[in-house]
Amino acid sequence: MAAPSANFVPYDDRDGWIWLDGKMVPWRDAKIHVLTHSLHYGSCVFEGERAYDGAVFRSNDHSKRLHKSAELVGYKCPVPVAELDKIKLEVMEKNGLADCYIRAFSWRGSEMMGVSAQQASIRTCVAVWHWGNYFADKNKGIRVTMSDWKRPSPETIPSAAKAAGLYMICTMSKHKAEAEGFSDALMLDYRGYVAELTGANVFLIRDGAIHTPTPDCFLNGLTRQTVIELAKARGFEVIERHITPEELSTFSECFITGSAAEVTPVAEMAGHHYKPGNITGALADDYSQLVRGKISLEQIRASAKVA
Numbered sequence: 001m002a003a004p005s006a007n008f009v010p011y012d013d014r015d016g017w018i019w020l021d022g023k024m025v026p027w028r029d030a031k032i033h034v035l036t037h038s039l040h041y042g043s044c045v046f047e048g049e050r051a052y053d054g055a056v057f058r059s060n061d062h063s064k065r066l067h068k069s070a071e072l073v074g075y076k077c078p079v080p081v082a083e084l085d086k087i088k089l090e091v092m093e094k095n096g097l098a099d100c101y102i103r104a105f106s107w108r109g110s111e112m113m114g115v116s117a118q119q120a121s122i123r124t125c126v127a128v129w130h131w132g133n134y135f136a137d138k139n140k141g142i143r144v145t146m147s148d149w150k151r152p153s154p155e156t157i158p159s160a161a162k163a164a165g166l167y168m169i170c171t172m173s174k175h176k177a178e179a180e181g182f183s184d185a186l187m188l189d190y191r192g193y194v195a196e197l198t199g200a201n202v203f204l205i206r207d208g209a210i211h212t213p214t215p216d217c218f219l220n221g222l223t224r225q226t227v228i229e230l231a232k233a234r235g236f237e238v239i240e241r242h243i244t245p246e247e248l249s250t251f252s253e254c255f256i257t258g259s260a261a262e263v264t265p266v267a268e269m270a271g272h273h274y275k276p277g278n279i280t281g282a283l284a285d286d287y288s289q290l291v292r293g294k295i296s297l298e299q300i301r302a303s304a305k306v307a
């Protein structure tokens with residue numbers, strides 16, 4: 001096991017407050033038992049969100065997705081969507097954070113420990129913390145290797161859910177990538193098409209057109225959807241389709257999107273080199289202004305018409 005670095009602040013030993021099953025509890029007291037069903041069987045569902053200047057970007061869509069993920073995994077999140085939206089703001093306020101990362105999650109509790117968990121309680125938590133750039137090398141473009149693992153078929157697992165079990169191979173892929181000096185890994189899907197990174201969607205650019213894999217067996221990220229709208233508002237052609245790994249050498253720019261990663265340029269992926277260029281730069285700028293409410297899609301559309 002890698003030794004924690006000297007400036008490592010463990011997530012279970014911090015100051016602050018966490019909302020757990022209806023109560024705001026001191027950070028260090030937000031504990032669960034080792035015999036928790038979802039810990040053993042992977043059925044925790046979660047959201048990763050960011051707040052900017054005190055407002056959670058697409059909060060309601062994230063809360064709805066948490067509910068959808070729970071449904072896909074076979075249970076109901078007990079906290080209504082509107083309530084979740086309110087709780088996120090309350091936890092931010094209680095912790096004095098206006099710019100932060102938000103983790104809302106639900107899981108099966110400890111009442112049952114076999115594979116069957118019909119009577120297990122469903123628990124919910126919302127935690128927030130400061131999280132700067134997801135990638136240390138975000139601005140100059142990240143280096144990405146190819147994962148050994150593939151995104152599974154939707155007939156194998158509910159692949160549209162943001163569920164813990166789907167991330168086991170992401171952590172394995174990311175660890176291997178980091179051990180080899182890369183920031184992340186590209187995962188192909190079960191058919192061999194380009195799918196996504198371990199925690200972000202991928203976009204590739206060629207001759208001014210933006211290509212992105214069809215999300216038919218992995219998360220159709222909210223950031224992905226926002227960036228597609230931004231790109232269309234700017235008048236760029238966006239093509240959603242199956243992309244083969246052989247095509248990777250034909251693109252000139254590449255970037256990834258995610259609530260944590262935001263819009264991050266890619267300098268290298270699976271041995272191919274890309275130049276973070278004008279389109280990536282424009283969309284990264286638009287995204288950073290949109291999330292802070294400094295620009296709207298309508299304004300981008302209007303300025304694209306004039307230009």
Ligand SMILES: Cc1ncc(COP(=O)(O)O)c(C=O)c1O
Binds near residue numbers: 048220222223224260
């Ligand atoms: C595997 C995976 N794909 C894609 C995304 C991007 O999703 P979103 O933009 O909704 O954060 C994430 C991040 O949550 C992810 O973990």
